[in-house]
Amino acid sequence: MTDAPQMGFDTLQIHAGARPDPATGARQTPIYQSTAYVFRDAEHAAALFNLQEVGYIYSRLTNPTVAVLQERIATLEGGAGAVCCSSGHAAQIMALFPLMGPGKNVVASTRLYGGTITQFSQTIKRFGWEAKFVDFDDVEAVKAAIDDDTRAVFCESIANPGGYVTDIPTIAGISDAAGIPLIVDNTSATPYLCNPISLGATLVVHSTTKYLTGNGTVTGGCVVDSGKFDWSANNKFPSLSAPEPAYHGLKFHETFGPLAFTFHGIAIGLRDLGMTMNPQAAHYTLMGIETLSLRMERHVENALTVSKWLETHDAVDYVTYAGLESSPYNSRVATVCPKGAGGLFTVALKGGYDACVKFVDSLEIFSHVANLGDTRSLVIHSASTTHRQLSEDQQIAAGAAPNVVRISIGIENAEDLIADLDQALNKANG
Ligand SMILES: *Cc1c(COP(=O)(O)O)cnc(C)c1O
Numbered sequence: 001m002t003d004a005p006q007m008g009f010d011t012l013q014i015h016a017g018a019r020p021d022p023a024t025g026a027r028q029t030p031i032y033q034s035t036a037y038v039f040r041d042a043e044h045a046a047a048l049f050n051l052q053e054v055g056y057i058y059s060r061l062t063n064p065t066v067a068v069l070q071e072r073i074a075t076l077e078g079g080a081g082a083v084c085c086s087s088g089h090a091a092q093i094m095a096l097f098p099l100m101g102p103g104k105n106v107v108a109s110t111r112l113y114g115g116t117i118t119q120f121s122q123t124i125k126r127f128g129w130e131a132k133f134v135d136f137d138d139v140e141a142v143k144a145a146i147d148d149d150t151r152a153v154f155c156e157s158i159a160n161p162g163g164y165v166t167d168i169p170t171i172a173g174i175s176d177a178a179g180i181p182l183i184v185d186n187t188s189a190t191p192y193l194c195n196p197i198s199l200g201a202t203l204v205v206h207s208t209t210k211y212l213t214g215n216g217t218v219t220g221g222c223v224v225d226s227g228k229f230d231w232s233a234n235n236k237f238p239s240l241s242a243p244e245p246a247y248h249g250l251k252f253h254e255t256f257g258p259l260a261f262t263f264h265g266i267a268i269g270l271r272d273l274g275m276t277m278n279p280q281a282a283h284y285t286l287m288g289i290e291t292l293s294l295r296m297e298r299h300v301e302n303a304l305t306v307s308k309w310l311e312t313h314d315a316v317d318y319v320t321y322a323g324l325e326s327s328p329y330n331s332r333v334a335t336v337c338p339k340g341a342g343g344l345f346t347v348a349l350k351g352g353y354d355a356c357v358k359f360v361d362s363l364e365i366f367s368h369v370a371n372l373g374d375t376r377s378l379v380i381h382s383a384s385t386t387h388r389q390l391s392e393d394q395q396i397a398a399g400a401a402p403n404v405v406r407i408s409i410g411i412e413n414a415e416d417l418i419a420d421l422d423q424a425l426n427k428a429n430g
Contacts, residue, residue, distance in 0.1 A: 013291075051250065064279075072286070077186070080258040085276060086219065107146055108120055109154065109159065112156055136171060155185070160344065162346050176200065197224070215375055227258030241253050241254075244268070306414060314429070315428060319348075362427040364420050379405060
């Protein structure tokens with residue numbers, strides 16, 4: 001089928017990128033479990049290796065099952081192209097890799113997934129890269145943090161551990177004025193709730209491990225390029241604008257235009273970093289993504305019902321869900337994530353750290369796991385787990401203070417979730 005842009009999200013989440021298998025007519029996308037692809041002849045092989053012709057060479061670079069998922073996510077995000085990789089963290093490195101270099105920095109929000117804060121504050125230093133963390137509500141501080149060596153601005157649309165919505169249009173305005181790409185991690189919102197590209201983002205990254213797959217089976221990631229950034233406007237992005245020695249001096253931006261970042265991601269990123277998504281993982285994610293809109297609607301509905309109920313409970317100090325009128329970020333929902341504020345939020349207990357531990361241990365339907373965005377309801381005490389490596393100040397800045405539990409609301413019956421929370425809260429209180 002043709003993926004005409006006027007088609008609705010529900011149609012595209014099922015059809016974009018897929019067509020009946022040309023060899024067999026198989027209606028569902030086959031799992032192309034093959035490492036290599038036969039060249040028609042030596043000339044064909046040479047053209048593929050020179051990037052003069054697009055086709056399959058070797059599955060570290062491209063695979064037909066993974067390619068369907070890439071096209072599907074790119075379409076849902078309104079991007080020009082996408083590259084899937086082995087995890088969300090791999091996607092973040094793949095997004096930064098063509099932009100950064102030794103001595104260069106990324107200006108990042110303090111409100112990020114705990115693992116991303118660790119990746120950015122510790123591990124990327126080994127590449128000579130630096131992250132400068134800033135409160136993205138402080139517009140002047142974001143502007144002030146951008147310097148001559150800044151190569152990207154990074155934030156999450158709905159930030160983990162929940163309840164915070166980034167003012168993407170304002171941040172995009174700042175990065176645009178500075179001539180720097182804005183990268184938005186859209187994992188928690190998904191393209192159903194938020195379209196960072198239409199709000200001004202250059203690149204979108206995903207942990208497909210979460211809502212896009214939705215069933216807690218595989219890890220994966222994706223980098224989507226809007227195709228709108230002018231990589232050749234100055235000499236800040238030589239990987240994309242200058243001659244590439246590994247491809248006989250080819251210039252990615254000049255040669256591939258809006259697909260420059262995507263081609264670079266495959267031809268250099270996956271070729272040399274090797275953080276490839278395997279076709280089995282792509283299959284599970286393709287299965288999940290077919291029902292994304294239906295699941296997200298239920299996640300949002302349940303999150304609203306449960307968070308409203310929690311706000312009234314005696315054991316609860318406060319609830320941070322941007323869908324609640326009590327949230328300072330409620331006013332951003334209409335522009336940033338008009339179909340709802342997602343399924344993630346935090347609840348702070350009056351009983352502090354000890355009550356949180358007792359609460360988490362007493363839940364029966366909710367699972368205590370380091371994951372989110374599953375059909376199942378999940379819970380985690382971030383301060384003692386995902387945000388454990390952070391200082392208490394960093395924990396508080398990230399919304400993961402010691403008295404706070406993160407809840408990822410599933411798509412079960414809301415009454416059952418409330419009953420489970422009620423019995424656990426009463427135990428934590430008693
Ligand atoms: C889980 C997650 C990541 C990391 O993804 P992995 O697939 O676990 O590597 C990054 N960002 C956000 C917002 C996440 O929830």
